[in-house]
Amino acid sequence: MSKTGGGYWKRLVRSLTSDVAELDAEDLSDRSQASGAQRASECQCGQEAVVLGRVRSVELCPKTSAPTLEAELYDGTEGVTLVWLGRRRIAGIEPGRIVKARGRIAVRDGRKVLYNPYYELQNTA
Structure with missing residues (x-):
């Protein structure tokens, strides 16, 4: 059997037997690495980072003035919260x-x- 044929069957069996969330996380992680983003x-806290992932949720937090x-x-490995101060809505978010974001990592309540x-909206395909 050819090398590509074996790879095809292996991928097919894996796609049929794996959890959808696991496959999605692996796909996001691979796409993130291919774009040059970090996982x-x-x-780390204080590090300038570029991350790419899928937006899971968006929330308006009218905490103070x-x-x-x-x-x-979520990039397939871990979540990062993107926070825009003074904004109520951003078109496309x-x-x-899929969003590629760049900035300095901070930690708030144990979360990155x-x-x-800075952000770029990506094509979903």
Whole structure:
């Protein structure tokens, strides 16, 4: 059997027997690495980082006088919260969207955060 044929069957069997969430996480992680982004699980507090992942949730947090828009970005390894201070909405930042974000990693309540990150909306395909 040819090398490509064996690879095809191996991928097919794996796709039929693996959990969908596991396959999605692996796909996101591979796409993140291919784009030159870092894995969120490897980013450290204070480090300038570029992460790529899928937006899981978006929330408006009217905590104090200035609202904040928060989006959870998941790259297949770990989540990073993107926080835009003083924003109520950003066009294109919505659940399911692939986003590439750049900024300095901070930690808030034990979670990784990027405040006012630079971002690029990516094609979903």
